[in-house]
Amino acid sequence: MQGILEGTRAAGAVDNESAPVLVARPHHVGFTLNSDTPYLGAGLNLRKSGPLVVELPAGPLVGLVDDHYHQWLVDLGLPGRNAPDGGRVLLLPPGYEERVPADEDGFEVVRCDTWQVLCALRALPLGGDLAAANALLTSVRVYPLDRRDDPPAFSFLDCDEQPMDTTPLGWEDNLQFWRVLHGVIDTEPPVEELRPMLGLLAELEIEAGRPFTPDARMKQILTEAARQGRDEMLVAAFASRRPDRVVWPDRTWEWVGLRPENGAFERTGSLDVEARDRWFAQAIIASPAMFRRQRGAGSLYWLGLRDGKGTCLTGGRTYRLRAPLPVPQTLFWSVTVYDAATRSEVVTEQGRAALRSLFDDLATDDTDHVDLYFGPEEAAEAQGRWIQTVPGRGWFTYFRIYGPEQAAFDGSWQPGDFEALP
Incomplete structure (x- = not known):
């Protein structure tokens, strides 16, 4: 998720103010992006804006909002509550306790665990009409709740021809991985689900409010750990032996998503860690709608x-x-x-x-x-x-x-x- 946010900003987008729009091609480096539908990816900073509204027009849009830890928050467009009718989603910052508009005011209210979230949307180019799909995407509006009577402009960057890299490829297998992770943890509130892992990371000086200054020995250990962790995720993605990965017993085709029940990789009694590793080693964003069979x-x-x-x-x-x-x-x-x-x-x-x-x-x-x-x-x-x-x-x-x-x-x-x- 941090790779997506950094890549989006490097392309010229500003959180809460603008977003790239593109049909992915080889000069757009991104985990399994497709060239079938135009994309919009908006980094949203709730610390900066307070409660934030995402307003969608009616039409064949498909999307979601995930938090900074790639946890699913809400589906948008066709898989969302209002399906093809558009609507307004209100994103509340962590710990927000002030009064908010009720459901009858036309808002779908979503509480976020992190300050930074990603709004990802695609428009289906029905009949091959890319112009109509792009027009639909660029009619999406994003604005602070307290500006709803006079919303500021939200702009769109045409990045069809502009190279972009929204991946962690440059640092997923080296010491910089831990520096990036420390930066995320240092800027976000602790998430209850992640408390055990945050405790382990704290033993490595990766903790909010604490500088990350590993000595030479620890740098060597962490560099090898990042490489090995990345490689193990690639094994989960491309060399798994799980029988439930196979689509048909007489074919070599596999399911990408191994947990069709939900968008959180939960199974009865536990978290399916390999299924989660498999997905995020080769893909981005998650929601229940993406995995339904x-x-x-x-x-x-x-x-x-x-x-x-x-x-x-x-x-x-x-x-x-x-x-x-x-x-x-x-x-x-x-x-x-x-x-x-x-x-x-x-x-x-x-x-x-x-x-x-x-x-x-x-x-x-x-x-x-x-x-x-x-x-x-x-x-x-x-x-x-x-x-x-x-x-x-x-x-x-x-x-x-x-x-x-x-x-x-x-x-x-x-x-x-x-x-x-x-």
């Missing part, structure tokens, strides 16, 4: 990282992926390729990383399937349905279905495995 529920993600023989996908080989038609969706579907090291869209001379049914020709007139190709060079039979990969680098893909139908869940429709070609 039911017909018509938002979007569905499958992870593909091996071919049909179980070998990890590599950028030096050419692969074919066969998808039966029609794909069971009510909106659209896509396949996006990510670099295994950056967990971001692959960067190649081709300049794109996704094949999208809204914008690319993924239908065929005379067959019951479509073949998609992936490799360093375009196969002769690809007909443009190809994503370039980089020799010497591993990669994985997300198969996304927006508005999934029942066949996506009951096994009556399945994509093929990646087939390595000679």
Whole structure:
């Protein structure tokens, strides 16, 4: 979350005042961002503003608010309380006890555990109309509650062509990880759920109100700990042996989210730490709506990282992926390729990383399937349905279905495995 906030500010956005809007492409470094829908990501600082209103127009928006510890607070837009009708969400700062507008005043009131939160939104470009989707996103309003009668302007930065990095890649595996963590803990109130972990961190001098000055020995220990912790999260993400990760027993496709019950990775009696590590090692933000496995529920993600023989996908080989038609969706579907090291869209001379049914020709007139190709060079039979990969680098893909139908869940429709070609 801190990586997202810092990257957003580096792009020119100001908390509470402006937000980037973009359709993600390879020059936008972000964990498994997609090129299917335009994004809006607004850093909100409740210490600065006091109670803050997020006002959404009616329309096909999908989003949420998460706190500084990536804990889910509220869904917005289609998965939210008012679904497609828009509405106003009132975010209250930690410990706020003054009177607030009642529900009948038209506000959905949400109490936050941290001063810093993130409002993340996507607009569904129905019919491929990106202009309409962008117009919908840029009609969102954010303003302090005490300015609701005369709201200040909230502006939007067109970052389609501007490189951005909203990841912790620069410090997730080294000593700087602990410095960043200390900075977060030093600026946020303690969260009850995290008290045991905060106690352990305090033994390392990572504590609110206390300087973080590790000696040479401790720096070495913490540097190795950050690297090992990052590597263990990548194992959870890409080399798990959990049987519940498998979507279909005769395919290598996996579920990205392993806890469809909720957005907090809770299971009966405990917290599913591996499921949480798996998600946040390769993705961002969380809510119950993102993980539901039911017909018509938002979007569905499958992870593909091996071919049909179980070998990890590599950028030096050419692969074919066969998808039966029609794909069971009510909106659209896509396949996006990510670099295994950056967990971001692959960067190649081709300049794109996704094949999208809204914008690319993924239908065929005379067959019951479509073949998609992936490799360093375009196969002769690809007909443009190809994503370039980089020799010497591993990669994985997300198969996304927006508005999934029942066949996506009951096994009556399945994509093929990646087939390595000679």
